[in-house]
Amino acid sequence: MEAPHNQTVASSAQTPLILDTHQQEELNDDTLLNHSLRRLETFLRIFGFCQYSVLSFTLSWVLFLLLGVALPLLAIELPRCSDCERYQIKSFELEILVSQSLVAAISLLCISRNLRKYGLRKFLFVDRYHGHRAQFREEYLQKINGFFRLLAVWLLPCFLLRTAREVIHTVYLGNDSWWQSVATFFALLVPWTYSAIIYLSGSALFNLVINLQVIHFENYGKLLERDLDVSVYIEEHTRLNHHLSKISHRFRIFLLLEFLFVTASLFVSLIETTENRGIINFTNGGNFAVCCIVELLGLIILLHSAAKISHRAQSLASVTSRWHALVTCNSNDASQRGMSNNGGGLEAAFPAGPLPINYSESDLDSIDYVPVPTNTQLASCMSSYHKRQAFVLYMQCNLGGATIFGWTVDRALINTIFFVELSLVLFVLGKTISFTTTT
Template sequence: MGNPRTQIEEESPTEVQVTLLGPEQTQEEEEEEEEKDTQLDPILRRLDIFLCFFGFHQSSLLGFLLSWAAFLLLGVSIPVVILRVSSCYDCEKHQIYNFELDIIVSRSCLAAVSLGCVSHNLRKYGIRKFLFVDRLHGQMLRFRKEYTEKIQGFFRLLFFWIFPCFLLKTACEVIRIAYAYHDFWWQSVAMLLASVISWIYLITISLTACLLFNLVCNLQVIHLENYGKLLERDSDVSVFIEEHLRLRLHLSKISHRFRIFLLLAFLVVTASQFVTLFRAMASRRIINFINECDFAVFSIVQVVGIILCLNAAVKISHRAQGVVSVVCRWHALLTCNSTDASELRVSNSAGSLEAMNPSGSLPMNYSESDLESLDYLAHPINTQPVSYMSTYHKRQAFVTYLQSNPGGITIFGWTVDRALINTIFFLEFTLVLFVLGNTLGLTAN
């Protein structure tokens, strides 16, 4: 048999845990994993049923046809028919009709992009691999509870945004139906129900896609925040590199799966907002209380969806890039402690190190938006002076690797971080000023 330590270091983190445990403990761990999987399975099944109900599951030809047939009926045909029935056709009313038709087209396009992109990923990977919570990607048993909490948060956040918008939309449609004259009361009720159901269907699809991306990112944030805990153990640097490679692979997969959705959703939202703004500023007579309320509610949903996506992407990119600074501080502190230990070989090494840092931990300075992160990161104090130079070069190579590979969510090579968000903000602000300048000039003329 070889050296046990060398044998452990050559294995993956999961294999290390299995090697350190005896046969009985390994069996108990597998039983515990199965038990905790039964706690995670119900919430995943609930999410799967929810996605299937709104047509995101298109694994078969029949499911594909039913999903898009329902979309064309509820998302396109019903709103256009209701708009035609409730509109007049003189000159001014025809302009109002075109303005409201633009809102319907924008809403349908955003929902179509969301449905197409998410259903493609679900059909290709399945719900567990799509969320990275399968046995291959999830790995750690202690993450099962956090996975469940994040998925439950998905439903809470979806309800939190849809319910108040639903109330506003219902009030708007009641006013519309009361304003439009119909021969029979049941026609008004049918139009009200059809309009609200169609709106709820489209908005739920759009927000679900944005929240799914938010959920996938938040599930990976769990692993990134746990990455610092690896430094608490006296493990080989290769274990840290292997875990970081795994996390980077997951971030690359997330970026690849959602880059088309993020890009198209942002373009659709931007185009719809500016087309509507241009029409509204060019002819102020087309604005009334009904279509203004409808446009306001839809704009809220659009902006909330984009903010949820960008916030999740920036958060996970910030966490991934923050790992570099944490490891640099860990390397610097460990190097200083190792040097001191080599100079003071007669003295008690552990006592000297504890005297240098009474708390025995390394403070991690996050911004105010990162208060949920770990506050302290403990560092190993059983440094071996004999192998100081060897371990130093390994740590230095590890730091150099992290500095060259910070990680994060990317869209065709562009990292979605705070710098990109500032660029997007100023670009959007410039376009708004351009549209306002042109439309106000046309109105003045």
């Protein structure tokens, strides 16, 4: 009599262990996600994005003004040689300093404002109220780690190119004092690296927010595989569009200002290099190339991320249309089985009156296996079909996407921007470059 009791005690003792193991795995996943978020927040705090208090706000902007503006300005203004083309080099470097400081200041201002207002978790939509779910934790970790990889992959080549330019520039100036050359070298390279990291971090952070939402948009197709009510699909799509509209609202000023200032900087560089009558080489004009590359990289990351989420959102209309077609064609309810093979409608397949009773002997043999559709089945079939049809129409009329003051950032807008920019470039080249012929 004691053996069953002991087995019951043993089984009841093992059940909490299984539950504890499962809970321990979830806690480990949460710990990894929290660690990645803390690492990201530490990185943002080092470069002054986390301005949660008056002290951190003051320190961030004082450091930016000293390291990003004052130090390189001092290095440019200090005389280094008397017989080189100092004025030309100085004018180029001053314009480059203004350009890189403005785009970095915009990134620091817009991102820090959003982080101060929402916090990192709500800003990334990974809190428990905006999609922090167990099945997405691993993908969240991959996207957060991808933020650092993206920043390193794009920044490292530009850093090496800038370093090579500064080395050549220092050798070309030929200062008598080696310590002054080394000090000038670091006074120009370190502030540039600091400003470039701030600028590209803003673009990479926008890309991270978009990639985290792409996870949910790609999961929407898996949600359709579940046999749920249409209202659940509409509710989930509404939630995704609501989050996307929040992202567009938070980043619209950032996207617009970065685009305008980067465009203006590129045109100033184009005018300076085409109107200059002197010799433009890697020594005096190399910084223009490096600056333009960095600014274009940040702008490409922004436009590519916005276009990617717009296309994911717009592709849901085709996904739901395909789902509706497959469900309709593969339906095995009585109404579908009663349809005629020649493509007749439900009215022809299921007449309103009674079915004919003059069956043949072969029909009588199998009549027990042929279900007779009822008005309830027919109404259920039509109701389900019309719900799906209304859902597909809803998806086609609510495509969504990342917007800038109502303009959806997709391939059409990017093509328009490209051709407008190309027209402006050709216009500037036509005004600055002229060829003369002598007879």
